[in-house]
Amino acid sequence: xxxxxxxxxxxxxxxxxxxxxxxxxxxxxxxxxxxxxxxxxxxxxxxxxxxxxxxxxxxxxxxxxxxxxxxxxxxxxxxxxxxxxxxxxxxxxxxxxxxxxxxxxxxxxxxxxxxxxxxxxxxxxxxxxxxxxxxxxxxxxxxxxxxxxxxxxxxxxxxxxxxxxxxxxxxxxxxxxxxxxxxxxxxxxxxxxxxxxxxxxxxxxxxxxxxxxxxxxx
Amino acid sequence: xxxxxxxxxxxxxxxxxxxxxxxxxxxxxxxxxxxxxxxxxxxxxxxxxxxxxxxxxxxxxxxxxxxxxxxxxxxxxxxxxxxxxxxxxxxxxxxxxxxxxxxxxxxxxxxxxxxxxxxxxxxxxxxxxxxxxxxxxxxxxxxxxxxxxxxxxxxxxxxxxxxxxxxxxxxxxxxxxxxxxxxxxxxxxxxxxxxxxxxxxxxxxxxxxxxxxxxxxx
Numbered sequence: 001x002x003x004x005x006x007x008x009x010x011x012x013x014x015x016x017x018x019x020x021x022x023x024x025x026x027x028x029x030x031x032x033x034x035x036x037x038x039x040x041x042x043x044x045x046x047x048x049x050x051x052x053x054x055x056x057x058x059x060x061x062x063x064x065x066x067x068x069x070x071x072x073x074x075x076x077x078x079x080x081x082x083x084x085x086x087x088x089x090x091x092x093x094x095x096x097x098x099x100x101x102x103x104x105x106x107x108x109x110x111x112x113x114x115x116x117x118x119x120x121x122x123x124x125x126x127x128x129x130x131x132x133x134x135x136x137x138x139x140x141x142x143x144x145x146x147x148x149x150x151x152x153x154x155x156x157x158x159x160x161x162x163x164x165x166x167x168x169x170x171x172x173x174x175x176x177x178x179x180x181x182x183x184x185x186x187x188x189x190x191x192x193x194x195x196x197x198x199x200x201x202x203x204x205x206x207x208x209x210x211x212x213x214x215x216x217x218x
Numbered sequence: 219x220x221x222x223x224x225x226x227x228x229x230x231x232x233x234x235x236x237x238x239x240x241x242x243x244x245x246x247x248x249x250x251x252x253x254x255x256x257x258x259x260x261x262x263x264x265x266x267x268x269x270x271x272x273x274x275x276x277x278x279x280x281x282x283x284x285x286x287x288x289x290x291x292x293x294x295x296x297x298x299x300x301x302x303x304x305x306x307x308x309x310x311x312x313x314x315x316x317x318x319x320x321x322x323x324x325x326x327x328x329x330x331x332x333x334x335x336x337x338x339x340x341x342x343x344x345x346x347x348x349x350x351x352x353x354x355x356x357x358x359x360x361x362x363x364x365x366x367x368x369x370x371x372x373x374x375x376x377x378x379x380x381x382x383x384x385x386x387x388x389x390x391x392x393x394x395x396x397x398x399x400x401x402x403x404x405x406x407x408x409x410x411x412x413x414x415x416x417x418x419x420x421x422x423x424x425x426x427x428x429x430x431x432x433x434x435x436x
Contacts, residue, residue: 038255038339039360068366091340122309141359142257148286
């Protein structure tokens, strides 16, 4: 019974996700679903994306949080369109929430949308939002063993950002082991090492974005 | 419809949680539901509990993970009873899972059970497991603003462990601001500052456990 309900929810979500994806394709928009644990650096990674690629791409950000709008205010202060979705307790965004948000954007004039999903390594990985690419952030402070415990998200993503590499000297994080565990789960997936605090790797992140979202407008 | 289902699931969970709590009370067992983000240090905090209070309390650990049994193997290597629950994708433990685990423990000979919940700041806070106390870990690497984004869990807990204080010089974490945000959500809640790596605060954590779980056996 419980499984039945979940199946129905996922099927209904999938059909809305497909419609979102078609709408984006019609308008030549790239949409990235950015997922991570709480505090892994999602907002900082988006700020670096705006700083690094904002001149070349017309960007918009959809901020998903259970509560608060601190993140969308931060993004708006950078003169970038930011839509806040408060899930009111729900632990992930859904395709329907994104569909509502897309109605508020001028898609013909947009190259790239970054969605900041709710901070959670579990449920967001199960819900297709209609994105064109999935990116996750792993923080060095979380340790290199997280792919063992949250395998689905590591399998599902198109790219892994390892953030907070400035903390490597102080954390139990073996980059070689991390890379080999991730490669087992998701062979060939790209991994970019990043420090938003010190700026290391932000050029690689911008280049990845520019490659993913060829500008079509502006 | 969706809300209806959720209400039923929570009501059914609550009745099993109540039965778990009664069983624990009959046997004089304290059970702590330990919740945190992925990589905040749950297993390390449990190891410190065993090192600091394991001589005085008969302890058992219930490890909740989506996949893998690395944590229960670590605990068993310390000569402490460890039961592994793999949720197979579910993002939190339920009272029914704990009820099954309790059947495998000699409750009359147990003083303290620590449950390591799935790494997630959202869903675990909604599900009563029948615990006698709720403890959460906030990692300094996550930043001091997490209570704004995940308010429910900060409201629901009996104690907050701030772990990884050895990283304070390298992280954007203002302890005074964190304490004042938490105090607004949960007035009077105790906060213990901890570094499992350096051992700072582990005495406070052991004393809190010994106060919470007066030994009744052994």
